[in-house]
Amino acid sequence: MKLLILSNRYYFAGLLAVSLLGGISSYFLIESIINRDFNQKLLAEKKQLIYELHKYDDLLDNLYLNIGDRISLQKQNHDPKIKTYIKDTILFNFYEQKEQSFRQITFSDQVKGDYYKITISKSLISSKDLIQVVTEIVALITFLFFITILLLNNVISKKIWKPFYHTITIITNLNIAKPQPLSFRRTKILEFNELNSTVEVMMIQMEKDYKNLKEYIENTSHEIQTPIAIIKNKIEILMQDKNLLEGQLTTLNQIHEYAGRISKLKENISLLSKIDNNQFIHTIEIPITDYLKKRIDDVKELIIIKNINTTLHFKKNPVIRINETLAYLLFSNLLSNAIKHNTNKGEMVIEITDYFLSIKNTGKPLDINPEDLFGRFKKSGNKPDSTGLGLSLVHSIASYYNFPISYTNKNTWHTIVLNFHSNIYPSKYI
Secondary structure (H helix, E strand, O other), rough: HHHHHHHHHHHHHHHHHHHHHHHHHHHHHHHHHHHHHHHHHHHHHHHHHHHHHHOOOOOOEEEOOOOOEEEEEEEEEEOOOOOOOOEEEEEEOOOEEEEEEEEEEEEEEEEEEEEEEEEEEEOHHHHHHHHHHHHHHHHHHHHHHHHHHHHHHHHHHHHHHHHHHHHHHHHHHOOOOOOOOOOOOOOOOOHHHHHHHHHHHHHHHHHHHHHHHHHHHHHHHHHHHHHHHHHHHHHHHHHOOOOHHHHHHHHHHHHHHHHHHHHHHHHHHHHHHHHOOOOOOOOOEEHHHHHHHHHHHHHHHHHHOOOOOOEEEEEEEEEEEHHHHHHHHHHHHHHHHHHHOOOOOOOEEEEEEOOOOEEEEEEOOOOOOHHHOOOOOOOOOOOOOOOOHHHHHHHHHHOOOOOOEEEEEOOOEEEEEEHHHEEEEEEEEE
């Protein structure tokens, strides 16, 4: 969620709460003021009516002081002793021909020897209309206030946060393998200038560390390769000596194999470091089915040697964008893993759809968690010809391109599924 949207939500929630509280409070305050005003009028009319009743002899059962105001006098046999009280009530308005709200005062009094229950009612129509109009005006002003605040907040926030988003864009597009001069915008906002300065210092240090690490890996790789090549060459020369005993030849052969493993291990570690350092930038479009057929042809002899029955289910030919070197390492290692850890006269099933590649092979049950095999130097069993980096290299390439990958083992069947729906182009039928 964007910061602007989140801040607008808080603004809206706060304004809404204040507006509702203010609106409800205003409604009851206006109603209280109107009721107090009506009460004062009714009490004044009560005094006036009592004065007129005692002064004049003509009594009317129903009197109207003004249009909409009503007086009722009900003769009582004894003193009802009604204490004056005021309330809201509903009465029929003969003028409007409908029921309406009235504010009513009720009391009792003795006039010329007779007791009366007296009520004076005043219509609340004008006050209700006033409250409705005021409420509508307040609601309209609140709505316009909401819209104005939100629009102003959007405009002002976008302008204020523009340097921040510019900084984010620079960081997002930063390629540490191809560093470019950083050009942050100077602003009047101190916090943004401090952020840009901090990011600039970090980028300079990161580029320096990356360069040093890259040089270290390249130098180490070169320095290790040379003595390994010398060792292997010397061993090959010694193995040509006809005076060597069989045990000596076996020992030399083992040394030669271990030297080869060290060389392969060095290459894989170097590749993993290059992937982690984002050194494989250039990409091409690769049709997976066509490309995998070529890689299967490369290992055809190994499949024949182990007499592996291979089944291909190539339903589609999806196209992905990937670095050519990494594509070769990815698919070659997947095939190599399925062949190397297969059994003689085993099975291998390869399936390709628009969304995933599945390689399924027979083999010995695992003695570790299948997902752990994607870690570096992880392997099942004691296999001297395995460096434990093959699937780690596969996992690093898959993660680099956001390809979800999974490994499952059920009895003697091992299945690796590579999903590439996030980096896919329209497929074609094959």
